[in-house]
Amino acid sequence: MNSVIDFIHANRGRYVEELTQLLAIPSISALPEHRDDVRRCAAWVADELARIGLEHVEVVETEGHPIVRADWLHAEGAPTALFYGHYDVQPADPLGEWTTPPFEPDIRDGEIFARGASDDKGQVFAHLKAIEAHLSQTGRLPINMKVVLEGEEEVGSEHLAPYVRGHAGELAASVVIISDTEMFDRGVPSICYGLRGLAYMQIELRGTKGDLHSGSYGGAVANPANVLAHVIAQLKDKSGTIRIPGFYDDVRELREEERAEFKRLPFDEIALRKHLGAPRLAGERGYSVLERTWARPTLDVNGLLAGWTGEGSKTIIPAAAMAKISMRLVPDQHPDRIAERFEAYVRKITPRTVDLKITKLHGGMPWMTDFDNVYVQAAARALEQGFGKRPVLTREGGSIPIVADFQAALDAPVVLFGFGLPDDNLHAPNEKFNLDNFFNGVLASAFLYREIAGTKS
Numbered sequence: 001m002n003s004v005i006d007f008i009h010a011n012r013g014r015y016v017e018e019l020t021q022l023l024a025i026p027s028i029s030a031l032p033e034h035r036d037d038v039r040r041c042a043a044w045v046a047d048e049l050a051r052i053g054l055e056h057v058e059v060v061e062t063e064g065h066p067i068v069r070a071d072w073l074h075a076e077g078a079p080t081a082l083f084y085g086h087y088d089v090q091p092a093d094p095l096g097e098w099t100t101p102p103f104e105p106d107i108r109d110g111e112i113f114a115r116g117a118s119d120d121k122g123q124v125f126a127h128l129k130a131i132e133a134h135l136s137q138t139g140r141l142p143i144n145m146k147v148v149l150e151g152e153e154e155v156g157s158e159h160l161a162p163y164v165r166g167h168a169g170e171l172a173a174s175v176v177i178i179s180d181t182e183m184f185d186r187g188v189p190s191i192c193y194g195l196r197g198l199a200y201m202q203i204e205l206r207g208t209k210g211d212l213h214s215g216s217y218g219g220a221v222a223n224p225a226n227v228l229a230h231v232i233a234q235l236k237d238k239s240g241t242i243r244i245p246g247f248y249d250d251v252r253e254l255r256e257e258e259r260a261e262f263k264r265l266p267f268d269e270i271a272l273r274k275h276l277g278a279p280r281l282a283g284e285r286g287y288s289v290l291e292r293t294w295a296r297p298t299l300d301v302n303g304l305l306a307g308w309t310g311e312g313s314k315t316i317i318p319a320a321a322m323a324k325i326s327m328r329l330v331p332d333q334h335p336d337r338i339a340e341r342f343e344a345y346v347r348k349i350t351p352r353t354v355d356l357k358i359t360k361l362h363g364g365m366p367w368m369t370d371f372d373n374v375y376v377q378a379a380a381r382a383l384e385q386g387f388g389k390r391p392v393l394t395r396e397g398g399s400i401p402i403v404a405d406f407q408a409a410l411d412a413p414v415v416l417f418g419f420g421l422p423d424d425n426l427h428a429p430n431e432k433f434n435l436d437n438f439f440n441g442v443l444a445s446a447f448l449y450r451e452i453a454g455t456k457s
Contacts, residue, residue, distance in 0.1 A: 029088035052132035065151030085124035086153035089116035097429035130445035181418030194395035197329035197366035222353035294395035335363030364401025386444025
């Protein structure tokens with residue numbers, strides 16, 4: 001193992017140069033004009049997998065963007081790990097808020113700034129460098145390894161879940177490793193054992209076939225913007241409780257041990273408020289900020305569209321109004337059941353003076369693992385060796401829908417083994433990845449494979 005660690009330390013400069021090449025590819029999966037860039041990134045990743053010594057490298061075509069696969073299966077009698085990540089990135093808008101161009105990686109104060117730096121190219125690349133270190137120095141890995149990298153995570157992983165289900169035998173593994181999460185704080189390595197799910201809905205109201213003069217028709221027809229505001233106002237009460245009947249029926253309540261662990265974490269509400277630029281923090285009454293963001297369901301308006309929004313005035317009654325609404329879910333809520341309850345309630349409270357259309361845009365299952373399973377404990381030991389500090393156990397407010405798909409299809413535990421930081425500006429301008437976290441992540445990943453090799457499930 002010493003030669004592996006020495007190799008990692010000796011190649012830090014090369015790692016950054018290679019990561020810069022990967023980050024320079026604008027693999028934006030959501031924008032059709034970047035389709036060729038996404039394919040170019042898939043090819044780059046496949047070439048890198050082959051170069052570092054993985055076998056059976058394949059770019060798998062889908063109806064959307066490609067999946068890249070590879071493996072190394074020569075550790076007889078050892079566990080098999082499936083490593084998953086994604087090479088696609090979010091759009092970079094608004095471009096004017098970037099200090100440097102999003103696809104011209106720039107290093108400032110020990111951090112590399114680029115779209116995809118933390119989500120998820122940098123974290124994926126840490127594992128590739130750990131694999132390279134083992135294979136180049138010892139000619140083998142301590143465990144069997146399968147790698148699946150997708151190009152559609154940022155647009156809902158539409159084709160990955162069916163692929164995993166259809167190839168469950170080929171992808172069978174003892175454990176699934178995913179590095180697409182963040183540490184609790186700078187210098188505080190973490191293992192995430194729970195994710196929220198998602199039900200994402202769109203409400204569209206139409207009152208008339210076209211916009212109307214508000215003087216001539218005001219008082220004669222319903223204003224869809226007014227109606228939509230009234231509907232949204234009835235979704236939650238003043239205490240932050242969601243009013244949809246049955247919404248909380250399946251919520252798995254926090255255990256007292258979890259609440260106690262959350263209280264021990266070095267969390268500063270005042271610092272968070274200042275960082276966010278918020279006058280006050282808000283949320284469901286009776287729960288702390290961490291409890292609300294990690295372990296309680298939410299409902300939020302993500303977008304509104306109605307009427308005249310340009311300069312000056314235009315006195316109209318808009319013909320239509322639209323809202324996008326997301327609900328973050330916790331174990332044991334199911335996105336399909338929540339979507340049905342949402343639709344039933346909205347239809348009940350919407351007056352017949354407007355036409356109503358409700359669309360389910362996206363959904364994902366919540367997920368939780370037992371934090372005392374052998375692979376989580378192996379990950380904890382590896383993080384301690386890589387970062388020099390025992391990790392804390394956390395949950396995450398966001399969603400990674402494929403986690404539940406992997407666990408269900410492969411009947412294997414999932415370990416979230418992330419190196420990002422809360423201020424990495426994911427999905428926002430000036431996304432970044434701390435280079436110390438990157439290097440320590442390479443070390444921790446190299447140790448992780450050894451720790452998994454010693455497990456007995």
